[in-house]
Amino acid sequence: MKIAVMGAGALGGYFGGRLAAAGQEVTLIARGAHLAAIRERGLKILSPRGNLHVPAIPATDDPATVGPVDVIMFMVKNYDVESGARAIAPMLGPETMVVTCQNGVSAHERLGAIIGAGRVVPGVARIPADVPEPGVINHSAMWDTLVFGEADGQVTARVEGFRDAIVAAGATAVLPGNILHDLWRKFVSQATLASMTALTRLDLGPLRTNPDSRALFTAAMEETERVGRVAVPDLPGELVRKEWEILETLPDTMHASMLDDLNAGKRLEVDYLSGDVVRLGRKHGVPTPIHEVFLAALRPFKDGDPAGLAKDAVQEFRTRT
Structure with a gap:
């Protein structure tokens, strides 16, 4: 599975790092000192579920260099949803699924208005994590749950496939009855x-x-x-x-x-x-x-x-x- 993490901070970096370590083709999209550290030293995850170091994970600040992917984990801040939606356009293929996990209840609608509602899968992340220093994700508890699902409640092959990939990577994924x-x-x-x-x-x-x-x-x-x-x-x-x-x-x-x-x-x-x-x-x-x-x-x-x-x-x- 080809996966891009748009906004590879604490949450995106955690799930992206676990997926990459499990063999998925992951590219992190980050910026500044965090991006520089990942490029130089790789991504490090400190976690009670097991520490992890991914020494050579692809990372960039330009989504246009990535090309179309199967899944985009859209993890930007709420105030960057609109600009982020425009930035990911080069990564959108005919079947690309965009899992969005912003705080609140409106991001998936705002994202869908720009890239098309059919591409968007709303999600909820329940995981305590932060970036104590560039290139390092600190995960501070055993729970690391990503809940996501089709907005209309259907259980589709694309959400099942991504759930299975997350679980295989050692993290927790849940497909709810109504996201x-x-x-x-x-x-x-x-x-x-x-x-x-x-x-x-x-x-x-x-x-x-x-x-x-x-x-x-x-x-x-x-x-x-x-x-x-x-x-x-x-x-x-x-x-x-x-x-x-x-x-x-x-x-x-x-x-x-x-x-x-x-x-x-x-x-x-x-x-x-x-x-x-x-x-x-x-x-x-x-x-x-x-x-x-x-x-x-x-x-x-x-x-x-x-x-x-x-x-x-x-x-x-x-x-x-």
Whole structure:
């Protein structure tokens, strides 16, 4: 199977590295220091499921040099979906499947509007991973699940084939009954986790144990679920309770990647997390006052850290404490 990973950061690098080590023909598309390190030293994965070093994995910053592939793992940030969709055009053959795993619930529709909805397979990644240094993926827990499926719920040969390739590579792949349900289930907690950890600059532990912040966390999740029930009428019940069961198992140090981006002065995906809760709430007539506050408070940082204020504030806080 010929596979390209568009956006070979923490998630794309993890799955791409495992697939390459298992014998699949994988090309990583990355940029900057991360790309340079992969070209020089290969890709290293540190994981409780087994460390891995792929010393000579093809990597480029130009999708046009790759040519048509069977599968594109589309792992770019939400704000790069449109530009990324145009960039992958040279890799699209007649039967190319594009598995997209952005945060939130809207990326697959935005991608499909550019490359054709029939090519797109929505996905949900549940894996704690980061890039501690260029060329290295740190996977910090035993779970590494990629859930994906046809938007219409069919189980096709192409999704079965890719699932089998991931499982053979030693990772976890699941074909759900309805991928839209999985997208919304994760979104119910994800949108709140991202905004609350970013706004408070706290990990999950303190937010989970403090009664007031836990109550706000729960109310924001319930708000998102109400929007989801109108947007996807057959959404399963008790999503907040089910997501809290997962949240309770996560380490106290868990936080959303949006907090890391905020602290680093990078762009934020807020428009596609709390922003999409608000947008879809307005579309379907569902009030979203909590996420409206989250969105308004984070919007000044969505294009990066204005005037470097956030990093200065974080450094001052750490110095004093």
